[in-house]
Amino acid sequence: MLADYWRKMRLFNRQTWIALVVIAVAAGIVFSGVWTVLNNLYLLRLGYGPEFVGKVAAVMLATQALVSLPAGGLAMALGLRRCLIAALLVLAAAGLAYAAAGLVPASWRQPYVLAAAGLVYAGGALFTTALVPLLVGSTGATERPHALALSLAFMSAGGVLGSLVGGQLPGLFARLGGLDPAHPRPYGLGLAAAFLLIAPVVWLASRLPEPPRSAREQAAARGTAPYGLFVMIGLISLLRCAGEMTARTFYPVYADQALGIRTAQIGATMSLGMLLAVPAPLLMPLLVQRLGRLGALILSVLGATACVAVMGLGGPWPLFAAAYVLLIGLATVARSAWMLLGQEVVAPEWRPMSSAAGNLGSGLGAAALSAAGGYMAAALGYGPLYGASAASVALGALTIWLCFGRRRRRAAVAAV
Template identity: 35%
Template sequence: MYRTTAYVGHFLARFERNVKLYMACAALIGFSAFGIYSVLFNLYLLRMDYDVGLIGHFNAAGLLSFALFSPIAGNWARRAGYRRTLVEGMSLMVMGYLLMSLAGFFFGPLRTGWITAVQVVINCGFATYMVNSSPFLMSATAAENRSLVFSLRGAVWPLFGFAGSALGGTLPQTFAWLIDRDGLVPYQCSLLVASLVLAPSLFLFGSTTGDDSQEQSDATAEGEDETRPDTPLLMIGLISLLAAPGVAVARTFFNVYLDAELGISPSSIGWMIGLAQLLSVPAALVMPYVLAKTDHVQVFTYTTLGIALALLPMAFIPRWEAAGLGYVSVIVLVAVRMPAFAVFHQELVAPRWRSTMSAVTTSTALIGFAITSFGGGRLALSMGYTQLFLLGVIITCISIVPFRVLAAQRVRGASA
């Protein structure tokens, strides 16, 4: 891990100050959101005696609010600028993690309502961050560096997510030993750690320079086409919607499946999630070199097929080794696909419309995640996890069709 961190640091030395500050924030996001919180949230709910159906409901509530708030976050950034909007998004996340740690102090319907409301707060903040991250990076980097920068972001998230996952899996046991108490309190203390880790991101984003809202206004004043690119927006939205469920069934239900069905301990689950995060680091970093031999279209197509195939052992082999292999494969392939797809859809539109494109991509993907979380929990209860994972396989494969259609239209448009 030390060599990987040094490798990432070597890349960072080549870029502007804003990119370096962004990557530092991405490290905190990876450690806290993709690490500690990702491992512990569903396990926290299980310790409060919620079944998989209600766990799906809580995840769906958060994801749906993420999806619905994304267009608002994108429009706000066009007026206020990416820097201010990103600081506000991080503030909501820090506050949300703190409030979630207090859920154990409530009971009955009040607890259920509290968790749902806090999930909305957290995911509105996360939506603000995710929607405006790609446009911020596009404005902070030259065109020739974009694939490398987006790949680096794709490596930083899982690298620090690995560290956060490994720590997150052991935090409840550590706090249980320190305070000599079992039950909810160790999980509450662990979620409080997630909030404290993320808090410095407010200072880091606040330290970036430049007025990107003015930059967008200047681009429009200089005669940039103001016509909204409806066809690319609609097509990318459809692709994001269909590509989401395959990843969602793995991310949302992997830890529940291992804990509730296979009886795997939280620390073991944390290490498996951490391993997936760690292996996705080199996967993301090789993306620019893959693009030197192919293009974004082929990267998206083959990684999406790979995700579908990776879900098959999770569906048919009820062992932790098979589930772990499938999950790790999904996360690694997503690490390659995500930066390639981000550069692809951001370059489809003029700078003025990049935050809108990012909002459409994020919101439709999260609608797919929300539907999967809400319906997937009920499907797992009524029909089992095999059918749930197979549904992810089918929808993932379908997502390739509109993507190839859009890519073909782009080629025809460029040659016309």
């Protein structure tokens, strides 16, 4: 397996390696790492409670969903490289503005935080919409599964590193500034330091070549888009993400309130899941070789379904924890396989819109989770919530088969 990876990695061109570094730093260290650790803590240090934290999360997810389709159109109009640079600039500016919320007068701070947080996720949606098609377009069919798998591995590794560093930044800035560790400013400075890392990433992205638009691509951009396919991609993303993210988001609350698990055990299990997310997507190319693109995707999604269903049963604790860790690993495999299939099933000129449709679906699914998951857990309990989550992921697997399995069979018949 390692030898095969090495052979495929030698096929990567300069553009592919630049894209992987951009993913590791911007999506991994900055967003999945430091931002994830410090964002909500910063809001708490500013004096806000869980109600406002939930409102900020809802605004961010809603913005991601609303911006996704316009981001796809912008990527097609400007080109992937220009769109990626614009996304990084928006992400950096919005992140720095968010980090400066502690300097804003209290009477203006809430709308300011909501606007800045929404812009951060708008930049993130634009970033994903441009970068995934750019990475796919820089690779051939032979090495493409390995490049997409490595992109998620790099992002997960960057997230682990960013989480470790992010946890230390507020204490460091508090000591340097002689501030109380509970003061919001060290947290804002930690976020600002992270978003400043995007500056060299912008320079790297500017080194990427802009693929020329052929006459066929220009004609297709003016022609009829495969809207039905975009709808199915968005629906599948919604079903997968709504179920999977419900299970992941409510895991610590479920373990604490319903199972009585100690915080240290919960944290250790979540850390183990983060570590597994680094090597797990590297299994995707092996599954593709054995089962094909569709088979690898469906198997990983069904595996994630089984994990969520087991978690819904509750204890014993070792089984519950193992199901969570396996869910994280299988979800990263499924995500890389879905990125591969979702990009290859459309013509190259429509890849930005395919990426945008997936972002729209995942954003709506996650927003539905934020709005309904807590109420469902309070009214019915965590078992039914996780049962509904497993059903959502399973329905996503069924939709994948009905949509793309039939397309594959029709293609086989046409070839005969």
